Amino acid sequence: MNHERSGDLYDRALSVLPGGVNSSVRAAIEPYPPFADHGEGGHLIDADGNRYVDWVMGLGPLLLGHDLPEQVQSEIQRHASAGPMYGMPTEIEVEHAEFVARHVPSVEMLRFVNSGTEATVSATRLARGYTGRNKIVVMQGSYHGANDSTLVEGDVDERGPSTAGIPAEFAEHTIPVPFNDPEAATEAFEKHGDDIAAVLVEPILANKGIVHPVDGYHETLRDLCDDYGSLLIWDEVITGFRVGGLGCAQSKFDIDPDVTTFGKIIGGGFPVGAIGGKSEIISQFTPSGDVFQAGTFSGHPVTMAAGLETLRFAAENDVYEHVNSLGEKLRSGLTEIVREQAPAYTVAGTDSMFKLIFTREGPADVSDTCSGGCQQDESCPRFDYCPKTGADVAAVETDRWRRRFWPAMKEQGIFLSQNQFESQFVSYGHTEEDVEETLAAYREAL
Ligand code: PLP
Incomplete structure (x- = not known):
């Protein structure tokens, strides 16, 4: 070659x-x-x-491949030539949110952003704001984007940033535990439970070679979060609308996270992210709540059109x-x-x-x-x-x-x-x- x-x-x-x-x-x-x-x-x-x-398929977003079906292409073009953006809400954002809420069991409401990173950053801020606590539990070696709260290595006793540019004090608020180890998660909660705002976990680790959960692992995390009043955040940036079809991985594993982060497929090949979950929690974002969140390009009409038509096409075809x-x-x-x-x-x-x-x-x-x-x-x-x-x-x-x-x-x-x-x-x-x-x-x- x-x-x-x-x-x-x-x-x-x-x-x-x-x-x-x-x-x-x-x-x-x-x-x-x-x-x-x-x-x-x-x-x-x-x-x-x-x-x-x-x-590679763009690292996951291209569920339909490189040739977008006519219905997806024409909607992208219609929205691209109509503005292409306004700094005002549009109907297509509402329709996309309605589609996701209709198909994903734990999602009642969602906020669109522009990347998976933005979604996990906003989800961790939301969990901290909602619970009034600072600490986040993550899985060792997992990846949740270029997020200062998750680029952390170490364990429950000693931890630090995994890259230059993140203050050590910041990393102190993140507790990495080994995936598939219920005892380690339990120990983290026994030591810090009253300060833990959330557990942030992928249903299947998809950035580390693909590691599946052992039986009962996610149930343990769900129970720990319930017992200590912490939020369970599932990062479905990769698995969302790929594993478990339109119901996402949470329908396959039958787990009900409090908050879910999305990205990749829901933008149909355009930059996207979203934070979804129960209305009571998601509505804590400003302006209905007091956890600040905003973005010039969030809910961009072209992205919304590409993502929604991709999902509709998937719902209507094999x-x-x-x-x-x-x-x-x-x-x-x-x-x-x-x-x-x-x-x-x-x-x-x-x-x-x-x-x-x-x-x-x-x-x-x-x-x-x-x-x-x-x-x-x-x-x-x-x-x-x-x-x-x-x-x-x-x-x-x-x-x-x-x-x-x-x-x-x-x-x-x-x-x-x-x-x-x-x-x-x-x-x-x-x-x-x-x-x-x-x-x-x-x-x-x-
Ligand atoms: N979360 C997971 C599980 C991911 O795999 C990724 C990216 O691959 C992200 C978050 C970050 O998404 P983005 O690259 O769109 O910022």
Whole structure:
């Protein structure tokens, strides 16, 4: 493959954009990232004209793939040419909020913002304002965006910022606990319960290789929040309208969070976020309450149109059947390959998410392999080796992924997330042929 033009663009980018990019993970692979030119269905064409089967899908938002259906495109264009924004409320914001509230069990009311980061920032402020407490419990190694309250590492006893630029005193208010460890969460509440405003957790850790909850874990967090008067915030920025279909992951796991953060799919490919939940809590945002929240672009008509029409299209067509069935084919195909070629690796995912986890946990020569689409099933032969926390996955072979595996897939025309911790996503634009081509490439690359 020729990557000359991407190389030239990267050289230019380096002098005007830090690291050559506007989001760190885009340049995780050396020597430089391919620059995108356009998309077609489940495929992406780069600046040199190379075609890839694209399993990144914009890091999750593109549920329908790169070719938006006519009904989505025409609504985007109608709203883009009508203003395109006003600094006034519009009907489309109300319609979008009504759609989400109708389908997501715990959501009665929501506030739209412009990114998943903004959603988790506002949700933590809301929880602090609502409870009058300061501390937030998060999962070690989880990702909730570029949020000063969640970029924290350590444990219940000692913690600090995980990046330069966040005051240590600030990080003191965030308590990281290991995912899937009910005792650690209980201990955090025993020590700090009266100061804990909220637990912020993804239903499935989707930025750490995909780690599923063990049985009863979310129920424990729900009970702890109820017992101590803290809020349970589910971050469904990735899982929202992907896992569990239109009801989101909370309908699949049958858990009722107090607050849910959304992003990605609900903007149909345009910048978006939202904080949803019970009216009593969400109405604490200004102007009906006293927790300040505002944004020039929030509820932007073009974003609202793209997101709402995407969700309507998904409701009226076989979108979830299609993406989930291809997801299942990818996970079972990968499991077969792993069984033959790389038994120590784990295949994880659910619905339209899939991931091969390069874990060093466990023996490399086991004959029993992961049963596929890891759901923390205790009867699976690899249950003990399947990652339970974000930290388990963080011990993976970064170099092997970045220097060998990812480039080997790319050279075969398969585009995976550049960061080895992130999930891959199936879209409505993908086909059975894309799945076959991808599995053949995995076989070769492994
Ligand atoms: N929360 C989760 C679970 C995410 O995966 C992300 C981003 O990937 C965010 C929040 C932040 O969203 P954004 O990148 O739109 O700010």
